[in-house]
Amino acid sequence: MSTEVSDLEPVSRRSTAEIVADRIRTAIMRGTFAPGAQLGEVDLAGRLGVSRGPLREAMQRLVAEGLLRSERHRGLFVRELGPDDVRDVYLARTAVERAAALQVLAGDRAAAAVALEIPLGAMRAAAAAGDAVALADADHDFHAALVAASGSPRLRRMTDGLLVETRMCLAAFQQTAPPAPELLAEHELLRDALRDGRTELLLDRLAAHMDEAVARILAAMPGAA
Amino acid sequence: MSTEVSDLEPVSRRSTAEIVADRIRTAIMRGTFAPGAQLGEVDLAGRLGVSRGPLREAMQRLVAEGLLRSERHRGLFVRELGPDDVRDVYLARTAVERAAALQVLAGDRAAAAVALEIPLGAMRAAAAAGDAVALADADHDFHAALVAASGSPRLRRMTDGLLVETRMCLAAFQQTAPPAPELLAEHELLRDALRDGRTELLLDRLAAHMDEAVARILAAMPGAA
DNA sequence: GCACCTAGGATTGTCAACAATCCGCCTATC
DNA sequence: GATAGGCGGATTGTTGACAATCCTAGGTGC
Numbered sequence: 336m337s338t339e340v341s342d343l344e345p346v347s348r349r350s351t352a353e354i355v356a357d358r359i360r361t362a363i364m365r366g367t368f369a370p371g372a373q374l375g376e377v378d379l380a381g382r383l384g385v386s387r388g389p390l391r392e393a394m395q396r397l398v399a400e401g402l403l404r405s406e407r408h409r410g411l412f413v414r415e416l417g418p419d420d421v422r423d424v425y426l427a428r429t430a431v432e433r434a435a436a437l438q439v440l441a442g443d444r445a446a447a448a449v450a451l452e453i454p455l456g457a458m459r460a461a462a463a464a465g466d467a468v469a470l471a472d473a474d475h476d477f478h479a480a481l482v483a484a485s486g487s488p489r490l491r492r493m494t495d496g497l498l499v500e501t502r503m504c505l506a507a508f509q510q511t512a513p514p515a516p517e518l519l520a521e522h523e524l525l526r527d528a529l530r531d532g533r534t535e536l537l538l539d540r541l542a543a544h545m546d547e548a549v550a551r552i553l554a555a556m557p558g559a560a
Numbered sequence: 561m562s563t564e565v566s567d568l569e570p571v572s573r574r575s576t577a578e579i580v581a582d583r584i585r586t587a588i589m590r591g592t593f594a595p596g597a598q599l600g601e602v603d604l605a606g607r608l609g610v611s612r613g614p615l616r617e618a619m620q621r622l623v624a625e626g627l628l629r630s631e632r633h634r635g636l637f638v639r640e641l642g643p644d645d646v647r648d649v650y651l652a653r654t655a656v657e658r659a660a661a662l663q664v665l666a667g668d669r670a671a672a673a674v675a676l677e678i679p680l681g682a683m684r685a686a687a688a689a690g691d692a693v694a695l696a697d698a699d700h701d702f703h704a705a706l707v708a709a710s711g712s713p714r715l716r717r718m719t720d721g722l723l724v725e726t727r728m729c730l731a732a733f734q735q736t737a738p739p740a741p742e743l744l745a746e747h748e749l750l751r752d753a754l755r756d757g758r759t760e761l762l763l764d765r766l767a768a769h770m771d772e773a774v775a776r777i778l779a780a781m782p783g784a785a
Numbered sequence: 786g787c788a789c790c791t792a793g794g795a796t797t798g799t800c801a802a803c804a805a806t807c808c809g810c811c812t813a814t815c
Numbered sequence: 816g817a818t819a820g821g822c823g824g825a826t827t828g829t830t831g832a833c834a835a836t837c838c839t840a841g842g843t844g845c
């Protein structure tokens with residue numbers, strides 16, 4: 336809203352509803368809207384500078400993505416994710432990223448390994464600077480890049496949605512700083528196994544990576560069994 | 561539109577946008593709207609008896625699901641699925657249903673096998689009657705039931721979307737009648753392997769089932785490589 | 786004859802107002 | 816004192832109209 340770099344296409348190529356959806360999605364991802372919080376339409380519309388029409392369209396999109404819960408004549412609420420949801424998100428992520436990894440292994444492994452170097456670099460910088468948010472961003476980008484390298488639009492779309500939910504889980508209790516060096520090492524091992532075409536090793540490490548993430552999150556969760 | 565069985569809750573519990581989305585989704589699934597066709601808002605709104613507001617909300621939902629393609633100031637078009645899309649849909653389905661199958665194997669196999677008997681019965685009846693549409697419905701229900709038995713909401717939601725795209729692929733050239741007895745046998749083999757807990761066998765049969773479906777569809781497709 | 790420009794029509798994008806519904810609180814009654 | 820009934824405020828759901836944009840057809844100049 337403040338500084339647009341390219342005023343050539345201020346609002347042209349993307350629909351307003353899509354822009355609004357992205358904005359709210361990011362806000363939910365960052366924890367700006369607490370889980371369970373109600374989102375008033377007039378308030379949001381006024382804050383974003385749009386009318387209720389496009390805003391409602393954006394909301395429908397987020398409801399379809401599973402980020403919001405709509406109660407008729409009650410309002411829209413940010414979905415709250417419990418322990419079961421954490422397990423389910425990572426179950427689905429494991430399934431999708433496993434398939435993506437297999438596709439990458441069958442394709443151009445080297446190019447994918449190179450592409451992964453970008454988020455890995457960001458992860459190293461974030462770890463060195465002790466920036467937890469940047470670390471989470473880099474983690475996010477790593478997995479998005481992995482799935483993007485598969486060349487599958489549907490796996491990519493699914494991952495995009497699941498990663499947002501992952502960030503929602505993390506944002507609920509950001510104070511739980513993950514051990515940065517360990518996290519970085521895990522991702523580098525994934526990159527190594529991918530680059531070297533070690534199929535079984537990659538799949539095992541991927542599954543282990545997911546299991547550890549679930550354990551980390553559930554350990555930091557209040558009412559986890 | 562013609563005969564509603566339960567007029568007790570005509571529009572109460574579900575939002576209008578959701579109802580409209582379901583209606584259009586079904587129409588796309590059945591091939592009522594040809595791929596690439598433009599959907600005019602005023603025309604659809606008038607035909608469904610709602611205003612353009614809820615209709616646009618429903619459209620945003622379908623766009624998010626990947627069924628429609630929106631071009632700004634141009635209109636909404638039914639997505640056309642090419643050979644690459646067919647392969648991608650089944651790639652994603654294989655990933656999701658594999659994960660679901662593993663979850664079922666780790667849970668209550670017997671109950672899942674019983675649940676699968678319902679769509680299998682419908683499939684037998686459709687095969688005997690030579691009803692291609694009912695056969696496709698039963699096929700659809702089988703895989704939906706398999707994933708539902710996993711107890712994972714996210715795998716379930718992904719499958720719902722992917723199955724709709726599957727039907728879109730099939731609807732494009734309905735005349736390609738699949739060999740009913742063979743299709744039935746394949747699904748019964750899946751059920752058997754699931755019931756008996758034969759993990760490797762089930763996963764192999766599932767992958768083969770998907771591969772055969774892709775081959776069947778691509779063979780009937782006009783411009784397939 | 787061909788290319789460019791312009792007017793027309795139609796469609797989408799957006800907005801502000803109206804109507805229906807629900808929640809919380811207050812009051813009256815048992 | 817507790818509970819049933821009703822009222823007020825707020826929010827969502829829906830509608831119709833207005834404005835911006837794009838494609839197509841026709842005309843004009845070169």
